[in-house]
Amino acid sequence: MKIVSIIGARPQFIKAAVVSKALEKYDDVEEILVHTGQHYDENMSKVFFDELEIRKPDYNLEVGSGSHAFQTGMMMIKIEEVLIKEKPDWVLVYGDTNSTIAGSLAAAKLHIKIAHVEAGLRSFNMLMPEEVNRILTDRISTVLFAPTKNAINLLAREGIKDNVVFSGDVMFDSILHYQNLASEKKNLADIIDLEKYYLGTIHRAENTDDKARLTSIFEAFSQLDLPIVIPLHPRTKKLIAEINYSDNVKIIDPVGYLEMILLLKNSTKVLTDSGGLQKEAYFLKKPCVTLRDETEWIETLEGNWNFIVGADKNLILEKIKVSDFGEQSDAFGSGKAGEAIARFLVQ
Numbered sequence: 001m002k003i004v005s006i007i008g009a010r011p012q013f014i015k016a017a018v019v020s021k022a023l024e025k026y027d028d029v030e031e032i033l034v035h036t037g038q039h040y041d042e043n044m045s046k047v048f049f050d051e052l053e054i055r056k057p058d059y060n061l062e063v064g065s066g067s068h069a070f071q072t073g074m075m076m077i078k079i080e081e082v083l084i085k086e087k088p089d090w091v092l093v094y095g096d097t098n099s100t101i102a103g104s105l106a107a108a109k110l111h112i113k114i115a116h117v118e119a120g121l122r123s124f125n126m127l128m129p130e131e132v133n134r135i136l137t138d139r140i141s142t143v144l145f146a147p148t149k150n151a152i153n154l155l156a157r158e159g160i161k162d163n164v165v166f167s168g169d170v171m172f173d174s175i176l177h178y179q180n181l182a183s184e185k186k187n188l189a190d191i192i193d194l195e196k197y198y199l200g201t202i203h204r205a206e207n208t209d210d211k212a213r214l215t216s217i218f219e220a221f222s223q224l225d226l227p228i229v230i231p232l233h234p235r236t237k238k239l240i241a242e243i244n245y246s247d248n249v250k251i252i253d254p255v256g257y258l259e260m261i262l263l264l265k266n267s268t269k270v271l272t273d274s275g276g277l278q279k280e281a282y283f284l285k286k287p288c289v290t291l292r293d294e295t296e297w298i299e300t301l302e303g304n305w306n307f308i309v310g311a312d313k314n315l316i317l318e319k320i321k322v323s324d325f326g327e328q329s330d331a332f333g334s335g336k337a338g339e340a341i342a343r344f345l346v347q
């Protein structure tokens with residue numbers, strides 16, 4: 001059996017590392033790895049291949065940055081060429097990025113079966129490019145791997161009930177696998193010289209492309225009771241030159257996955273608009289405030305582990321103080337999502 005996996009953005013390298021390792025256990029599976037080139041800086045791409053021991057992609061399409069239509073269109077053209085040449089049984093796509101929708105659309109038109117990892121997530125905000133990408137990908141996928149029961153229910157509400165498989169969340173597998181390795185292989189002192197700090201990330205278009213929101217968020221960061229360490233996405237880095245913030249805000253370059261886990265493990269709390277980091281904070285029992293107006297990961301909201309605060313300065317400063325937390329659920333599976341996905345595909 002031949003599987004073409006399409007990846008391109010930072011969180012997809014992490015998710016694909018889990019599934020690829022599970023697929024490697026099957027002798028009769030050939031996986032062709034296609035990197036669209038959506039992320040290309042060394043600290044947004046290569047560092048993940050090195051640290052997570054992901055093999056070199058068979059194809060790097062080097063599409064790079066651009067407008068949505070340009071980026072997605074270029075990816076589709078180049079992915080189509082690969083699919084025509086490789087003739088896979090399956091195309092495997094992850095999450096909700098432009099690489100995901102490009103891979104899905106190219107495959108659907110060639111009548112190649114599509115497997116969508118992290119299917120069924122919804123924010124109900126159609127202004128988000130990710131929401132458009134995942135709704136369309138789910139609609140044309142042959143098999144939908146849902147990370148949570150809530151995702152299954154959301155798909156059912158859209159009439160998608162067949163070929164939906166509860167797999168659990170591959171990012172939970174990933175953190176279980178790499179969390180000890182992070183402490184063994186990396187030193188916090190090599191990354192920052194702080195003992196107590198909050199960890200922050202910010203890169204979502206709804207925050208970066210709205211100066212009032214970005215200003216309000218950085219005002220809140222400036223007034224936190226502890227320093228906040230922010231490995232800053234290049235998208236945001238280009239915009240913060242025009243934003244005022246205090247010395248409380250410690251901006252560093254994006255870090256590799258192992259460094260990120262170490263930063264998270266040693267942090268007091270997390271402030272983020274990242275989907276992946278909200279969950280990782282939950283997995284490692286770090287309280288989180290989410291700098292968005294909605295979350296797809298509603299399970300993390302139970303027990304005060306995560307609060308939706310948008311870009312509201314006062315709400316950010318209020319919710320970061322919450323100190324009573326409830327039980328956590330096992331909503332994200334048992335850490336064997338990668339194996340479940342591989343097993344289903346090869347059956």
Ligand code: UD1
Nearest residue numbers: 009010011038039040041044065066097098129130234235
């Ligand atoms: C993309 C995904 C988003 C995901 C994020 C993960 C889409 C629509 N969005 O957003 O869902 O949360 O990846 O990080 O697919 N840039 C660089 N170097 C890089 C990559 C990007 O400088 O290696 C800069 C470029 O100026 C680029 C901008 O960041 O225009 C945005 O990159 P892009 O891949 O378009 O979207 P992300 O914001 O990374």
Ligand code: UDP
Nearest residue numbers: 010011231254255256257260274275276277
């Ligand atoms: N991450 C990382 N280095 C960083 C910032 C994030 O390794 O400097 C990891 C983070 O721990 C998580 C993933 O990247 O595993 C999330 O990616 P991102 O926030 O870019 O995308 P999202 O999950 O919002 O789509």
